[in-house]
Amino acid sequence: MGRSPCCEKAHTNKGAWTKEEDERLVSYIRAHGEGCWRSLPKAAGLLRCGKSCRLRWINYLRPDLKRGNFTEQEDEFIIKLHGLLGNKWSLIAGRLPGRTDNEIKNYWNTHIKRKLLRRGLDPMTHRPIIDIAGIASQQEGAAASIATAVQTIRYTKPAAASEAADSAEEGHSGSLLEDEELGRCFDNSRELNLDLSISLPHSPMSATATTTAAEAPGSGSEAIICLCCHLGFKNSTEGCSCSRAMAQTTNVFRYHRPVEEGGYNAA
DNA sequence: AACAATCGCAACCGCCAGCCC
């Protein structure tokens, strides 16, 4: 059984694309647009798998691609987005015009990982490595499975961790969920609510940034912003469930950040 | 100069979700 192949492998080229193949693909897409990738190779006279054509176009031939080195600002932006989204390269790429998911993924693996390690941060969790080692030691014994689950939850919302790590230089405090709180969330819900929302940090700075934002329980000065909506990952017709999630604020993981515009720019 | 090791990136692979019939 198994999957049917996406194309007839016996008659398809593999490996590096030639100039001629590139030209064929580009001219076809210019003439007909991005249509059905499966039928495109045949229509364009290419001995390539449709997937391969799509990848070549998206990652290399698209006219709006910005090629060349990443700027320091892009670096920091990627780090922050990765802190928020994890390895969701396509989502990260969606926030960086002219960059592809593949490019960002490669760049992350070859440059940024090392950069974070040099800063003493774990590239996956964005937490200080010493801190992680401490948690790892606590995980030994009977609590290991719970602690692992907590780490997993933390990974869905690690932005606060990166914010915390940067807080010394950025001047605002991250609001990392305490282990106890994370454990409670996990224990209560048994399932992860992946709706992300944003609220103001608990720092004094945030109070000055508060405008007409909804008051959040507990802090008295938190504005809750749905991350999906704020970043534009969901359009208005897709019915983000943020309002529902916010009505049940107990198990919603929030990303705390200042409200002012440009907050995602590199510090 | 020759070889080995490492790096960087393009491309591939397999899985998954959404759509359509």
Next chain:
DNA sequence: GGGGCTGGCGGTTGCGATTGT
């Protein structure tokens, strides 16, 4: 409802380029 098809995604691999010995 479910099965097949397709597009899209993230992880991994392959290989040329670069650097070190």
